[in-house]
Amino acid sequence: MSARLVEIIVPDAEVPQAKAIIAKHCSRFWQEPVPDGLEKYSCVVPSRSIEPLIADLDGNFKGIEGFSVLVLQVEAVLPEIPELEEITPPASNRKPPSKLEVFFTRDRISTNELYDDIEASLELRPNYLLTVILSALIAALGMRSGQTAVVIGAMIIAPLLGPTMAMAMAATVGDKALGRKAIITLVTGILAALVFTYVLGMFIEVNPLVPELRNRTIVHPADIALALACGAAGVLAFSQGASLSLVGVMIAVALVPPIAAAGLFFGSGQEMLGFKALFLLATNLVCINVAGIVTFLVQGLPPRNWRITSGIFFIWLVILFLFVGLVGGRIALGSDGPIYFPSGASAYQDNASNPD
Template sequence: MPLRLMEIYLPETNDDAISEFIDDESIVKFWQERSAETGLLVKMILSVEQTEKMLDKLEQRFGGKDGFRVVLLPIEATIPRIKGNSIEEEPAPDKSTKPDNGENEILRISREELYSDIVDSTKFTITYAAMVLLSAIVAAVGLLQDNVAIVIGAMVIAPLLGPNVALALATTLGDFDLGFNALKTNLLGISIALGLSITIGYFFPVDPAIPEIASRMHVELPDIVLALASGSAGVLAFTSGASISLIGVMVAVALMPPLITFGLLIGSGNVTGATGALLLLITNLICVNLAGVTTFLVQGIRPRKWWEAAKAKRAARLAITLWSVLLAVLIVVIIFSQKS
């Protein structure tokens, strides 16, 4: 089970202030040292799913003190190996009782660590723009040549996972700034890919009968299932520390091919086919975000402060309601279009 090293800096060398945390059963190892420059430095090793609770307790106890800071570091290995009070030997939690703070006992990184990992993906940089541009070129070539391998290659380099997961996290936490940056980066990335694909479609012949293109000119119910699974897997990649690059391919599969198909068909003047591709793109965007917000809520991601939690709860309810209504409307449209 993953472990974290937590370094706590306190300006006052007050043993009583930190003694209440020493007996916490979630701490695997604990030690402290004093310095005239830094004051009291406390270090503890604890399991990854316990870090958020400990961070909340520390901030509540020492948050108002000048010089207070917590540094959280991942642990790759320790020598000697941790034994005795190791995580593997802890008794299983009593499933008949649930914590009163509403947090689920699910293995995931802390809220602060998750936020730190995701916030960088909302920044629109030259690298992000270049990766979107390159993935759009590769995807367009793969679609025009009806080459599945090339299309998959485009999905590997498409940087679409971060901004979409960030948008879902912003909704869950009620964080307007994070949501604005995520939405901006998403829209700019989509605009770059769309503009390039329209240009390619204008100058190169686009045959709508190509299977890779034709399959993305309409929406079917399995496409909805794929997009929902992609959104949930994308969130789990961040919260569990799984391979983000590999799972990011799933999100890219749901978004990049229909986006490029839409642009190619618009550029070639095929408005009818482009409408179907646009419907698929919108459906996938709704499903990815709906699944992302739902997965965050199921994993117990909440703001720490109660007034922030109330705002986040309203934002999450509104988002889930909006996405669900739109998805229901799209499903009705899909069913009627298939019958006709």
């Protein structure tokens, strides 16, 4: 069931207005007095109705002393409540939704819940930096030895989930403060991962012919499609309250391996391959944001200012088309290009089929 238990506390003087607002959004609610001249309402609300309910309450009672709202997850309700299965509560005076409206009905968690889920992951704490570094190091060692399972394991740590989702969400709602915080956190994490994988690359042999590493130096149309799918699937799961580890794997698959590969290449003196891996990282990041913004909008996340949202989306889209043009030009010219090795690295080719 996709529903929430909403507990609303208002002063006694606001009871009639609060009761009228609650009745618009749900048919079953309970009322009880609480100390200090306050009244408490408890109601079960479909997830799709949380957004308008909180907006109505906030618009009428914001700033009033004693007003508060608490939203809790609901596992089961007996007897069944009609509006949990229907789009419009039977008690509502609104006209029934059209078939098109039914088809596009969003069933996501509220914007407040999205903010609560995402803000904690934007703090630049030692734990965040440590998980980013460990994830990148594990991915780097897994790619270096050609062990795909190890690379996947590194993604489950999912340290870049918060800032990546926050960037797309900030662009969608037009929240500059959230976007600024997300960019700082993401860039710091990427730099930390690059520095530590760079150091690792200085001390271990890096064979660029290992498929797991070579695949991070070439951007194919399939890579762009994968990043777009990861961004859309990640936002879709995140906006419906799915497991953060699941969402994190979707995002990490497009970000962590290119970062780790770039660090290894730079550390081993193969700068050109390092820049190619960074190009894959940039392409994936752009794709995730484009797909993320579109998916957030489809999920009904309301922009504060459509001009800001459309402007940011247009910039991301232009960058994406530029990257697609570069990839298409490389393919048209047949310039995947040979891999050039630093001096004394001819042994790579001899050991390519049996990496250490």
